[in-house]
Amino acid sequence: MIAMVLRRLAVLPIVLLAIYTLTLALAWAAPGNPLDRPEGRRPPRAVIEAMQKQYNLDSFPRFYVSYLESASGVRWVRDRLAGPVDPGRPVFDLGPSLQYEDRRVNEILADSLPVSMTLGASAILLATFIGVGAGVIGALRPGSWAGGVSLALAMVGISLPSFVTGAVLILIFGVWLGWLPVGGWGTLGQLVLPAVTLSLPFAAYIARLTRMGMIEQLSSDHVRAARAKGLPEHTVVLRHALGNAMLPVVSYLGPATAYAMTGSFVVERVFRVPGLGEHFVNSVLNKDLFLLMGAALTFSVMLVLFNLAVDVLYRWIDPRISDDRA
């Protein structure tokens, strides 16, 4: 297993380099000058040119190499070897933000990533409970009202966009009932509505996976054998059927957690959550190259790491799975 982890970690830089190259090439090719104001006053021409030079925005190869050096930590290592460096300087420097002039991308990520991760983790937890519960009920009682509710939940979660579910939840629980705050961040109460909203699409997908897995498992030979042994029904369902039906869910949870934890543009906007999600969209619109690359690289790292974590978890839950399946 350690060999598998090391192998995956060794591939990480190559994956990141490929993503970096592709994303930067696309972002660079997009029209518009990042230093230009869409409307309103323009700084003098000389000022724009000086800034372009400073940020290497006048040459793709120069920007590519220079950003790679500072983001990968190569520049820090080189400067460290040459002499002492400022202790406050980060090893992996993702550069300044072109839009938010007082901020560096590292600071923006350090502020917003923990928020998105907390929200994402809560959403995934909720999604797992709701999804697995709904899936099991749906599989066990296909015609009943409980089965109908679980199916409806799955349909709503998949088909309604979160700006609708979010607004409806705010209206019901925030404005009409007044039970929960309508937005903001920092209290447990403020976490509930965005976490529920964010969890619904994931819950719906997990419910479908669980339901399909359960139906398949319940008609399989080993479950029939367990029933024939005279085991109580809940033991049959929980231990023999659900255990196996959960495997596709666990493998879905890897990328799902990475998606949920890197933030959602819509949910964060609707509930005023100061997370990472909005930077994925706004940095592209603003052509804020540094922030765009920072967000893309962060997401890639998390995606790779969570997939790895899921594979480790897989083996831990079910030790029979061997390394060569990695």
Next chain:
Amino acid sequence: MPRVLAPIVLLIVAVVASVWSDRPLPRADLVIVERAEVNTVDPHQASWNQDLRVARALFEGLLAEDTTSADQRLLPAVARAMPEVSSDGRVYTFLLRPGLKWSDGSPLTARDFVYAWRRGMLPETAADYSNMFMHIRGAELFAARRAEALAKFAADPAATDRSSRAEELWREALADFEANVGVRAVDDLTLRVELDSPLPHFPSFVAFPALFPLCEASLSRYESLDPRTGRRVWSNAWARPGVLVGNGPYRLTLWRFKRDMRLERNEHYRDASLPRSPTLSILNIADANSMVLAFRTGAVDWTTDVAVPYRAEMLDRRREFWNEQAARVAELSRNGLSPAAIASALPPDPRNTIHAFPSFGTSFLNLNCSPLLPNGRPNPLADAKVRRALAMALNKREITEQIRRIGEPAAGSLVPPGSLAGYTPPAGLPYDPERARRELAEAGYPGGAGFPPMEFLFRRDGGQDLLAQAIARQWERKLGIRVLLLQVESRVFGERLKSAKYMVSTASWFGDYGDATTFLDISLSGSNNNDRKYQNPRYDELLARAAGLADPAERAAALSEAERMLVETDLPLIPLFHFVQVYLFDPTRLEGLSEHPRQIHTLARLKRREPAP
């Protein structure tokens, strides 16, 4: 099963711990909402409204706009009195109040202004408003020489000892500034400024954040020379909460990105009666619905903008309330109260929480005046007759009443009437489709025949699509011109305007300082902001002549004549309407909001009144 539960329990613990570690602060004395995040607290970089408001709370200039009355005066702030001006109008002497302190308790002297202004002029600072310094004697040459030296330094790959060479260049720049730029701290309390030529509205610049002082002792700890480019760089760590040293009524105690900013009373501020709210919280809410909802739940005292979909309907409901209160309104206005004062004298009502104030901005259309279009064909808009026809064919009232629906006045001029004391803008061209068709025929396109399809460029955001469609329809119906609507991303929009790759586009302009030139300079032949590529030597000459006139009335007349060229004869742009600023606040609760015609607000004067028991 316990193996499955373990990671889940771990995740729950992590979530709870994370939420626990981030405890919310108690509600501030005053909470305001900005739709856009504050971009910077550096007065040299501030250019958006929200940035300027914060800059005015954390710093203070020699002079300040009087926001307690509507008569647009400037008041001495850091200066003890209004400056002494030499008889030729070129030398300003400012005397500072004695005993002034920065927020860290250190003394504030005239040298802090010299330091700040030098930073503002340096090309490497790339200050948005560096132009405001360029009227100071020698400033333009100083900036040019420094830019040239840096360009040479950057282009020279052979230089080995770059650090000491950069150091040498910096010393040269300092000496150059000392010898040739007309800003001098005569002593701790006297600042003398020499201009190239008389500039009657220079005091208005001095009251603008770009010319505020910076604490040299604090900032110099964060500046260094970049050996690669030779530039002087300021690490942005100087502008952090707890580090930033200012001289305004507030100091910055917290700034959480995309979340909130918290300001607290600066104990060293010169006027102990300010700020009126000891703690102030600025929330950033970008979502249109959330913003209105946050206000309705009472969590917020003032929102500085209201999303477009809400405005018209909310204003309609307010009108309904005012109609119910008609008798009281009439009585109050007989007593000479302004609309804002009347609003706060009416009984509390949720319908009376939206307010539209005239602002110092105008929406207009850019008309590309270049002789050739980007595709190389002749540009029909190069003919002023065509441009006048387009202007007169537009029914602007229909646009403001049916599309915008928030009571914005239709505009004939660029400068909003009544926004500047002593300046009367021209009336502009009337709505006259008959004359418009005649002018178009004279230009060689009777009934629109032979007129190439006209590209109308507008931005994706900002609700410009309805506006563009309405205008296009009017031109098609009244002039017989075919209009192609072209909607693009903001950044693409900016780039196409700059390179004049368009025929007609939407545009807007907000004035920065209290003088008509803030609107008129953008049409000078050499202006960076002349997106219309309008070139008329007579216009440039008129503005140059106005700059030399010492008599305010004569000068205003010359500027008005120049503006008349823009909006009555040459029409490089068609004014559409003057913006109003829409706010949400309860007028019976919030006091101290300014009635300044340019919507300059002093955050330190705002206070929330507790409801009467």
